[in-house]
Amino acid sequence: MNSLKNKVAVIFAASGQVAGAVAHAFAQHGAKVYVTARxxxxxxxxxxxxxAGGGLAKAGEADAMDEVQIDGYLKKVVAENGRLDMVFNGIGTYYKDAGSGTPSTMATFEQFMHPLQKICGSQFLTSRAAAKYMIESGTPGTLLLFNASMARTKTPNMAGFAAACAAIEGLTRVMAAEFGKHGIKSICLCAGALLETRKIQEMITDFSVQAGIPREQMAQQYSRHDLLATGPTLQQLGETAAFLVSDNGTPFNSHIVDFDCGKINLL
Incomplete structure (x- = not known):
């Protein structure tokens, strides 16, 4: 459990369940974790x-959409430790703001652009700032980006969100190509629906009402393409993230790592 010993990690948008799971896993594997939220x-x-669980953690206030705050926070972390080994950004968006569930003919341009600006834009801001400080400190670190499997599924009424997820995958590959010469790897953790999260449960409830079907029937739609009888968990997501940023995860540079237990409908 010491694969990240002496490593320094920063988690942005850490108030969410996904980022929280990643932060816990990093700490359990020995990293010093800086967690930030608005x-x-x-x-x-x-x-x-x-x-309380025996890990090392410090809290800070930073908006993952504010370039000045991001840069200032990372600068402080590097000044305190002389290094920055990995960065993870768990930012999400409220599905209605992203127009999710709304036909493309009815979604507004603002709804389409919202996830591109917030989700992909934030990943760009935190990753490039982290890369700058990794280069300056001579740290061969990891930029661990995050998106959803909507990038490669054929799901209607999800234009903005699907476009943002696909953009993050492209961004991951570009950053791997740019920063690899500095020993910095870039990976995207691509998650399927995490049914234990509040966000997915709220969507199931709302979509069942919109469709006029029982909630249980709508919930089944989220697992009908599963190859296994079980789905991914938050704890497994944290452990996967910890592996990818460790030295053992080095071969995965530039990769989009599917985290969904296998899906028939995933390209």
Whole structure:
């Protein structure tokens, strides 16, 4: 459990369940974890949980959409530690803001652009700033990006969100090509629906009402393409992230790593 010992990690948008799972896993594997959120209280709550579990964590306030705050926070982390080994950004968006579930003929341009600006834009801001400080400190680190499998499924009424997810995959490959000469690897963790998360459960409830079908029937739609009788969990996501940023994960540079237990409909 010491594969990340002496490593320094920064987690942006750490108030969400996905980022929280990654932060816990990094700490459990020995990393010193800096967790940030727009609200200091949310970051502190996560840091306290990690410390209570025997890990090393510090909380900070930073908006993952604010380039100045991102840069300032990473600069402080590197000044304190002399290095930056990995960065993960768990930013998400409210599905209605992204026009998810809305036909493309009815979705507004603002809804289409929202996930591109927020999700992909934020990944760009945090990753490129992290790469700059990794290069300056001489740290062969990892940029671990995050998106959803919507990038490679044929799902209707998801134009903006699907476009943003696909853009993150392209961004991952570009950054791997740019920063590999500095020993920096870039990987995208591409998750299927994590049914234990509040966000997915809220979507199931809302979509069942919109479709006029029982909630249980809508919930089955999220697993009908599964190859296994089980789906991915938050704990497994954290462990997968910890492996990818470790030295053992080096061969995965530039890769899009599917995290879904296998799907028939995934390209």
């Amino acid at each position: 609200r200091q209280a949310a970051a502190e709550a996560l840091a306290e949980e990690i410390v």
